[in-house]
Amino acid sequence: MSRHLGAKKGEVADIVLLPGDPLRAKFVAEHFLDEVNCYNEVRGMYGYTGLYKGIRVSVQGTGMGNPSMSIYATELIVDYEVKKLIRIGTCGAMQKEINIRDIVIAQAVSSDSNMTDKIFHGCNYAPTADFSLLMKAYQQAQTKQVSVFVGNIYNSDEFYRENLDRLHKFMDFGVLAVEMESTALYTLAAKYGVKVLSILTVGSQLLTQEHLTHQESEQSFYEMVEIALNAAIES
Ligand SMILES: O=P(O)(O)O[C@H]1O[C@H](CO)[C@@H](O)[C@H]1O
Numbered sequence: 465m466s467r468h469l470g471a472k473k474g475e476v477a478d479i480v481l482l483p484g485d486p487l488r489a490k491f492v493a494e495h496f497l498d499e500v501n502c503y504n505e506v507r508g509m510y511g512y513t514g515l516y517k518g519i520r521v522s523v524q525g526t527g528m529g530n531p532s533m534s535i536y537a538t539e540l541i542v543d544y545e546v547k548k549l550i551r552i553g554t555c556g557a558m559q560k561e562i563n564i565r566d567i568v569i570a571q572a573v574s575s576d577s578n579m580t581d582k583i584f585h586g587c588n589y590a591p592t593a594d595f596s597l598l599m600k601a602y603q604q605a606q607t608k609q610v611s612v613f614v615g616n617i618y619n620s621d622e623f624y625r626e627n628l629d630r631l632h633k634f635m636d637f638g639v640l641a642v643e644m645e646s647t648a649l650y651t652l653a654a655k656y657g658v659k660v661l662s663i664l665t666v667g668s669q670l671l672t673q674e675h676l677t678h679q680e681s682e683q684s685f686y687e688m689v690e691i692a693l694n695a696a697i698e699s
């Protein structure tokens with residue numbers, strides 16, 4: 465067991481998918497994995513291990529925001545020796561050509577979080593995806609009836625904001641979408657030398673103010689999860 469996970473040694477696979485919502489972890493386990501074992505219920509942050517196409521894969525909820533992600537990512541890597549971590553999240557689209565239900569793959573992460581400053585003391589570190597995972601995920605996405613965008617995303621410590629001024633600056637510089645966990649995830653993966661990628665389904669469009677309901681979001685996760693699973697086992 466680790467501080468926040470109840471799994472015994474060996475119960476977590478080398479490959480872990482990471483949704484923010486623990487109920488998305490349950491959904492993935494129920495719909496995509498065989499021979500499933502629930503290894504964590506601590507704090508209701510469900511974690512499961514099962515088989516996908518005969519290969520062991522885990523799926524672990526992370527909660528929302530960089531601090532929560534950093535706890536789970538650190539323990540998965542340090543205590544359970546996980547080697548590939550793929551976030552399967554939702555995001556808000558920041559460019560007009562990106563629509564609800566499209567997929568965004570995070571090649572790099574810009575941020576308003578001071579996570580990396582705590583490590584790099586005033587210098588800018590650019591958290592980036594693992595290239596082999598990124599390439600496989602992009603190839604997988606191209607086999608599906610889904611629009612996929614690859615590029616820079618915006619990671620934020622805020623969901624509700626005073627105003628959208630800062631977001632508009634990042635939009636002007638071509639940033640694709642906003643979410644809240646990838647700075648911590650990519651930076652920790654680099655620190656520990658493991659593979660990482662964030663794949664995001666667009667749940668809201670910030671320019672048009674459209675958004676999916678919770679139930680609609682769930683239905684649009686299928687493509688993202690299949691892309692993540694196949695990229696993970698092939699890379
Ligand atoms: O759907 P998840 O994976 O939680 O991701 C996004 O949704 C949450 C905000 O609603 C934040 O965690 C953000 O990053």
Ligand SMILES: O=c1cc[nH]c(=O)[nH]1
Nearest residue numbers: 555556642643644668
């Ligand atoms: O972090 C997020 C995720 C989805 N939509 C947003 O506006 N922000």
